[in-house]
Amino acid sequence: xxxxxxxxxxxxxxxxxxxxxxxxxxxxxxxxxxxxxxxxxxxxxxxxxxxxxxxxxxxxxxxxxxxxxxxxxxxxxxxxxxxxxxxxxxxxxxxxxxxxxxxxxxxxxxxxxxxxxxxxxxxxxxxxxxxxxxxxxxxxxxxxxxxxxxxxxxxxxxxxxxxxxxxxxxxxxxxxxxxxxxxxxxxxxxxxxxxxxxxxxxxxxxxxx
Amino acid sequence: xxxxxxxxxxxxxxxxxxxxxxxxxxxxxxxxxxxxxxxxxxxxxxxxxxxxxxxxxxxxxxxxxxxxxxxxxxxxxxxxxxxxxxxxxxxxxxxxxxxxxxxxxxxxxxxxxxxxxxxxxxxxxxxxxxxxxxxxxxxxxxxxxxxxxxxxxxxxxxxxxxxxxxxxxx
Numbered sequence: 001x002x003x004x005x006x007x008x009x010x011x012x013x014x015x016x017x018x019x020x021x022x023x024x025x026x027x028x029x030x031x032x033x034x035x036x037x038x039x040x041x042x043x044x045x046x047x048x049x050x051x052x053x054x055x056x057x058x059x060x061x062x063x064x065x066x067x068x069x070x071x072x073x074x075x076x077x078x079x080x081x082x083x084x085x086x087x088x089x090x091x092x093x094x095x096x097x098x099x100x101x102x103x104x105x106x107x108x109x110x111x112x113x114x115x116x117x118x119x120x121x122x123x124x125x126x127x128x129x130x131x132x133x134x135x136x137x138x139x140x141x142x143x144x145x146x147x148x149x150x151x152x153x154x155x156x157x158x159x160x161x162x163x164x165x166x167x168x169x170x171x172x173x174x175x176x177x178x179x180x181x182x183x184x185x186x187x188x189x190x191x192x193x194x195x196x197x198x199x200x201x202x203x204x205x206x207x208x209x
Numbered sequence: 210x211x212x213x214x215x216x217x218x219x220x221x222x223x224x225x226x227x228x229x230x231x232x233x234x235x236x237x238x239x240x241x242x243x244x245x246x247x248x249x250x251x252x253x254x255x256x257x258x259x260x261x262x263x264x265x266x267x268x269x270x271x272x273x274x275x276x277x278x279x280x281x282x283x284x285x286x287x288x289x290x291x292x293x294x295x296x297x298x299x300x301x302x303x304x305x306x307x308x309x310x311x312x313x314x315x316x317x318x319x320x321x322x323x324x325x326x327x328x329x330x331x332x333x334x335x336x337x338x339x340x341x342x343x344x345x346x347x348x349x350x351x352x353x354x355x356x357x358x359x360x361x362x363x364x365x366x367x368x369x370x371x372x373x374x375x376x377x378x379x
Contacts (some may be wrong), residue, residue, distance in 0.1 A: 060323040062232045088288045098322035
């Protein structure tokens with residue numbers, strides 16, 4: 001029971017804590033928690049836990065929202081519940097709580113920590129609208145490891161073969177060299193040495209064979 | 210769609226209906242709004258038909274009177290509204306309540322939303338009764354009671370018009 005009450009206390013006061021480190025009693029939504037943590041008894045914790053849980057209950061099935069979505073007007077639903085409601089009156093799609101106009105495109109899925117995040121929500125029926133994710137601006141400098149995103153390239157062709165090899169290997173085709181000290185830089189160093197040795201071996205083989 | 214899947218969906222829907230009705234019943238028994246009381250005996254027999262006793266609010270025309278509402282839920286609840294009628298010996302005399310118990314209230318048909326509940330319907334009906342200024346039957350009561358369907362949800366209600374089943378006071 002205590003484990004249920006503890007997080008509920010912290011969530012209810014967290015907004016106050018950020019601005020003011022002394023949560024006051026009158027701003028507490030539930031007086032049972034605010035008074036004194038030592039006076040907790042089971043029934044009080046129960047009541048508080050329920051009150052706190054009901055905040056996250058779907059407005060349609062009254063259970064804790066599964067595959068939760070929130071409308072732009074801020075009302076929480078299970079996606080299957082809301083989907084069924086939208087299907088019930090396709091021509092008049094209104095928020096069940098406040099009757100604001102809503103639609104499938106205008107609901108936001110909520111992804112809790114470690115909940116359904118691992119599972120692709122689109123595999124479920126009915127598919128929940130996906131969250132819209134915008135990539136942040138790429139950070140300059142570090143580019144990542146491996147071949148996947150570095151500009152490693154290979155080419156085959158006919159030409160003045162060994163020289164082509166040289167030009168390709170030793171002339172840095174217009175790319176900005178990576179700053180020394182980064183993993184990218186070391187990678188490139190290793191690669192260029194490797195190719196240098198391959199080229200030398202190849203020429204040696206051509207000469208002596 | 211295969212038959213088995215269809216069957217599974219039906220069962221799933223019935224479980225959802227049942228769960229929601231259970232939850233509503235629990236909260237209505239635990240924290241009933243003033244003047245509203247569930248007839249637990251009727252609910253115990255059949256979870257899809259509830260009888261609810263309503264007391265006229267003090268200081269209104271219905272003070273001291275007791276009424277009984279019958280809620281019938283189908284398997285589309287809460288996406289479809291419950292069928293709500295006054296039953297029993299005392300049907301309130303009110304311009305929006307027909308003598309057969311049918312109620313002209315928009316949230317019972319087209320303005321229903323699944324976020325409404327038995328409790329909110331009861332409160333709406335209480336407030337509808339409380340705001341009444343003159344006890345009288347709807348003007349078309351006799352004709353309507355003779356011709357209407359048993360199910361009030363089959364009636365085409367006109368909530369703002371002046372036609373046959375209008376509930377406007379004018």
